[in-house]
Amino acid sequence: MKTILTGIRANSELTLGNYLGALLPMVRLANQHSEDMNINIFVPDLHSIIADIDGNLQKNIIRTIKYYLAAGLKTNYNVHIYRQSYVPAHSELCWILNCVATMGEASRMTQYKEKSDGRESCNIGIFDYPVLMAADILLYSAEYVPIGEDQFQHIELTRNLAMRFNHKYNKDIFTVPLKTADQVKFMGLSDGIRIRDLLNPEKKMSKSTTSENSKIMLDDNPAKAAKKIMSATTDSLAKIKFDMFNQPGISNLLLIDALVMDVPLQDVVSTWAGETRYGDLKKKVAGDVSAMLSEFQSKLADITDEQVLDLFKDGEKYANKVANAKLEEVQEMVGLR
Helix, strand or coil, X not given: CCEEEEECCCCCCCEHHHHHHHHHHHHHHHHHHCCCCEEEEEECHHHHCCCCCCCCHHHHHHHHHHHHHHCCCCCCCCEEEEEHHHCCHHHHHHHHHHCCCCHHXXXXXXXXXXXXXXXXXXXXXXXXXXXXXXXXHHCCCCCECCCCHHHHHHHHHHHHHHHHHHHHHCCCCCCCXXXXXXXXXXXXXXXXXXXXXXXXXXXXXXXXXXCHHHCCECCCCHHHHHHHHHCCCCCCCCCCCCECCCEHHHHHHHHHHHHHHCCCHHHXXXXXXXXXXXXXXXXXXXXXXXXXXXXXXXXXXXXXXXXXXXXXXXXXXXXXXXXXXXXXXXXXXXXXX
């Protein structure tokens, strides 16, 4: 069976943008393919400690999986949920791949450049985590790795390392994941979903921004979230139209409402065609977001830590079996076994 693999770092609370743009599409994809493909959903906790964390990593790890379940993830024998650090093969394969990767290609990664820019020094994990990401993928022969635009370079690095290793040893040890264009096509998205900052719609919504009113967090009180929508930046054109270039604020609200209501964007755009009252649009979106958060948070509250730990127990048994088998192949190729 082919494998879909995905993971979300457990550093902090997720935004509505993370939920609508990454988590919810992944849940729908998993539910669509869980009868005919392996669905590997892991918490990349080793990746999480690259950045400063708030001391609640264990709580965050469990909460991350609760998000998937509250979003509607259906679990069956093909859905495997595990923690990265509970499968030691990830770390060892990362080291072996470090001996295949080059300093040059790792230093060209855009995220490394952004996170190290202006610093006298940064930890080696920031530099090396794309190689660990490659190990995460290659251990499970995952062809499908649903990703955001900011991860495209890392998929291409993974492909290069897999092909380089296979060529060096003249054997197809690693399955090469699909190209990024094919990954996006598989997800059914012509373009990645990007929810914008409520106060500065030129930027994407980010949990790292300092202004609380610029983002909606999944643990926001629904009434508080509605107020943030009502104070969102729009424009002075007095027409409701989907035009991300000229009207990013209004377009962002239309996109949010379409995703929250689970209806085609064009249907929402058509409904508001010719309308000029931004306040009416904001009230509609605020109400829909508030209702969605209320339902989501209610489902979240019903999921226990024990349920998640049981999923980890089964998933990690599976993950170690598959990962150790692949690691042993690699170890034999390089002469370690």
